[in-house]
Amino acid sequence: MTDLIQQIIGYTLTGLGALFYFYAGLGLLRMPDFYTKLQASTKATTLGTFSVVLGVGILNPSFLGKSLLLIVFVALTNPVGSSVMIRAAYKNKVPVCKETTVDEIAPILTNQESQRNGGENHE
């Protein structure tokens, strides 16, 4: 009985993770813009990896420690990689799509640059 419950939970988690991998690929293929594509691919693959690895750890409990370690590792590294990529793309002025109207980081960057230039001029 416990084997059956364990298999049901494990296969459900694994199938959900595979479905999120599929959705991430679909978003990567169909989104109009670099930034929306990066958001779709990174968020969906992070959740899919959590789900698949946790499902494998529940299906075979001798993998559970390493699967939890892998979940912590993916949760630490994947957002860092996506933020580094999006900063590089923004500094390279990768174009946004037509529907994007709000650019919230541009006034902050110009404020920082003007403050830096003002400080240098005062010195």
Place this chain on the structure above:
Amino acid sequence: MSGSLLIDLIVFGLTGLGVFFSLLRFLMGPTSFDRLMAIDMMNVIIIGLISLLAYMFKNNMYMDIAILYGLLGFIETIVFARYLENQANTPSNCAETKSMDGDAK
């Protein structure tokens, strides 16, 4: 057993479709950042695939391989992103230093 085989087939098929879509984006990406993003997504999906292989083959070593693969993929993403970012920054920095020198003179 046939039910679990069907579930395994569905899981591997959906994951393989994800890898195939990211490979398509890698082949037809307009900018180099799209290709970098596709490689990063492929790395993260392959971590899940290797842990699925650990369950299929009932071998504990595959989880170590998945952890090591994730570490190398993360380093690869960081290195390529920093390389492209610095490639964009270098000419503008040179222009700024030149203009500042001109102002000083």
